Amino acid sequence: MQSALPSQHRALVLESRESGFQVKVVTTPRATIGSAIVCVAAAGILPYHREVYSGNRPLAFPTPLVAGFGAIGHVAAVGSDATALMPGQLVYVDCVVRARDDPDCLFLTAHYEGSSDGSKKLMREVWRNGTFAEYAMVPLENCIPLDEARLCSELGYSLNDLVYMAYLLVPHGGLRDITLQPGETIIVCPATGFYGSLGVQVAIVMGARVIAMGRSEEKLAKLKEDITRHSQAANIETGHSFAETRTFKLDDWKTAFDVGTEHNGIGKCVAFTP
Numbered sequence: 001m002q003s004a005l006p007s008q009h010r011a012l013v014l015e016s017r018e019s020g021f022q023v024k025v026v027t028t029p030r031a032t033i034g035s036a037i038v039c040v041a042a043a044g045i046l047p048y049h050r051e052v053y054s055g056n057r058p059l060a061f062p063t064p065l066v067a068g069f070g071a072i073g074h075v076a077a078v079g080s081d082a083t084a085l086m087p088g089q090l091v092y093v094d095c096v097v098r099a100r101d102d103p104d105c106l107f108l109t110a111h112y113e114g115s116s117d118g119s120k121k122l123m124r125e126v127w128r129n130g131t132f133a134e135y136a137m138v139p140l141e142n143c144i145p146l147d148e149a150r151l152c153s154e155l156g157y158s159l160n161d162l163v164y165m166a167y168l169l170v171p172h173g174g175l176r177d178i179t180l181q182p183g184e185t186i187i188v189c190p191a192t193g194f195y196g197s198l199g200v201q202v203a204i205v206m207g208a209r210v211i212a213m214g215r216s217e218e219k220l221a222k223l224k225e226d227i228t229r230h231s232q233a234a235n236i237e238t239g240h241s242f243a244e245t246r247t248f249k250l251d252d253w254k255t256a257f258d259v260g261t262e263h264n265g266i267g268k269c270v271a272f273t274p
Helices: 049-054 117-125 148-154 165-177 194-205 217-230 250-264
Strands: 008-014 021-027 035-043 071-078 090-093 096-099 102-108 135-139 143-145 185-189 209-212 266-271
Touching: 035 090, 071 135, 090 148, 096 117, 102 117, 165 194, 185 194, 194 209, 194 217, 209 217
Parallel strands: 185 209, 185 266
Antiparallel strands: 008 021, 035 071, 035 135, 071 090, 090 143, 096 102
């Protein structure tokens, strides 16, 4: 099902790592079987994107390509095999693309082609371009429908706000894998980096008690302040017990876990690393 798509649109194109990015006018893709065309409203930027696209962080990907990450947008067109997704729907575009005949074969949209021959083929030949564009062609299954009336009209989130879920889903996947349950106590370490601090936020929302660990007392204090300001019922500590708040050094995580298990009923420990 095709809507009135423009013949061309603007995109942020990386011709090579040496030449850097250029805004170019490119041909707008058309929806094929198994795909959707999304009119991108907002796309996430990773704190290490500059390192990735400059070549300073050794993640392999083909060039030229349109850069990108997870995004929020409205469906502009869908392939003829779409049965539920419709033009006009607000969707979250997941950046993890999997082969349909091998779910272990995956890559990260526009910044890492994966480690298998299949994932490299899939990125290079089918889903090369990302979401740093006015329009993006993405797999149907990567379009997660969102309730726009509820999220935007009733709860007041902007489309830019909703992009934040692209970051939160990373630690959520790890916490889900260890089956974190409401009421459990979990150590998050290191807790003050990009994904670690997000992991603390997600664990709190999942109903867990969190003991946050890191090297910097100042950063831990700021993290706790931010968490409790936005969620007054949050149960977060940065020390040996809930009565006496002290800061663990990251190197002492094993001792901290043993002490916490004995005194605070800690059931899980998770480390978030880049």
